[in-house]
């Protein structure tokens with residue numbers, strides 16, 4: 222595993238503030254560092270990474286692994302950076318886990334056969350957020366509008382490109398196509414600089430909460446024959462509903478399609494590291510569920526068997542076997 226500069230700096234700071242050497246300091250020189258790539262600060266990947274590291278670091282004295290979270294550009298960035306050996310773990314949408322492992326779609330030229338799954342997390346509906354006065358009531362209504370299609374590296378940008386292909390659209394079909402990061406989008410929307418943005422994200426998320434409560438943003442249905450066909454043809458898409466009342470002023474159910482958030486790693490990451498992480502989460506699943514409302518419904522067997530298309534990492538297999546969670 223590579224030692225990252227940011228983590229080295231973190232360790233140096235931690236030592237600098239320790240006045241007297243303690244047993245813990247002696248041990249820290251042998252500590253292993255792992256980093257989990259997540260997403261924007263107001264999404265769900267970032268708190269998910271935080272929850273995983275919190276459970277992991279609780280038992281640091283026993284396993285000697287210090288876990289840290291990085292805010293990143295999202296799924297595609299995380300997968301590419303794991304492939305480069307610069308991140309140990311990352312959160313990624315199930316559609317991009319599938320394509321990366323299988324070398325399809327955006328990953329046709331750059332397959333990631335060493336990608337491994339650890340577990341899946343919350344569902345992530347493809348979420349279209351529109352300004353209250355935009356007149357946007359369906360996905361098709363985005364045509365001719367000022368739309369934030371997302372930063373390159375994010376899962377929503379990549380999934381939006383798939384949709385644009387299906388609809389036969391290019392960026393020229395929008396009055397303006399911007400590339401703001403998800404965390405910047407609510408303000409851009411509320412300042413009137415864009416009419417809508419897309420986010421493939423778990424609910425509730427601080428991001429959509431911000432847009433809904435600041436300027437009455439609305440969620441838009443994403444449905445119809447094109448979407449039905451995508452769901453039918455691809456194992457990683459399914460229909461999704463964002464229930465009425467999830468956000469202030471959004472009083473109707475929103476129907477769309479979605480993917481799942483998953484935690485991925487590389488075959489190259491040592492067995493014991495993945496084992497300890499999988500154990501920390503699965504043995505404390507009740508605590509984990511309480512760390513974010515989007516995790517409330519997580520079930521161990523679904524986390525192991527749903528939404529993962531890359532094989533489970535051998536460290537995860539070992540953990541789930543010991544916990545009696547593996548099906549024959």
Ligand code: GLU
Nearest residue numbers: 260264265266295296376
């Ligand atoms: N699904 C988004 C992505 O892959 C991130 C969502 C989040 O940060 O919760 O980029």
